[in-house]
Amino acid sequence: MASTFETVSGIISSSSDVPLEKITPQSHVKEDLGVDSLAFLDIAFEIDQTFGIKLPVEDWIARVNEGKDKDEDYFIVGNLCAQIDSLRVAAAE
């Protein structure tokens, strides 16, 4: 069974034409991989569908804008995967 990182990096690569080998857990989705806002919508859709969750992207952006969290908390690939895992656990409860 593929890990969350393997699945997410595959989604990012297929949705944004970023080579799979360029994606690491430390990659920032926007700054390092150059994913723009429309491509991120495609990625969010694929993640929602694949994992049966709803990424609360608007809440994340609001928290970053309010200074409550850092952008890196959500948009570093490894941290994004951790958020997905938390949402999957919450959805299963």
Next chain:
Amino acid sequence: MRLEYFQMLDGIEKLDRDQASLVAVAHVPSDSPVFEGHFPGHPIMPGVLMLETMAQAAGYLLMTLDGFNRMPFFAGVKTAGFRAFVHPGSTLKVNASRLHAGSGYAIVAASLDCHGTRVSDAQLTMRTMPFPSDALARHVRQEGKRLGLAEVEAE
């Protein structure tokens, strides 16, 4: 339709909240400067205007489902097909069905039928956000009334 105002829809015929779907009607004008250029001697509705027609139906569907609290903007399109010519004077059925409600976006399957024949279909990505101006919010709510949304909601 009033093509020069990008007013593509003429009415909402059906709204199904449970299925998150909507059917609208759009009457293609018999005369328009658009048809003088597209194309001389063979006037047909441009594909980009078919897409806009589907996007507007998607927009009114999403606004209705969330109580006209947020504005959907056409952000992306996948797998669009233009399967037949649409001639001046045609009447189109515009179908929109929400496939997924994401955070700040929605995915909508939309299509156009003309005399029972599918002439176009597409999967649309709509970015949703708070209304950027009160004037726009008033305008689309007024347009919703013009399209008869209140009447189909009551059915």
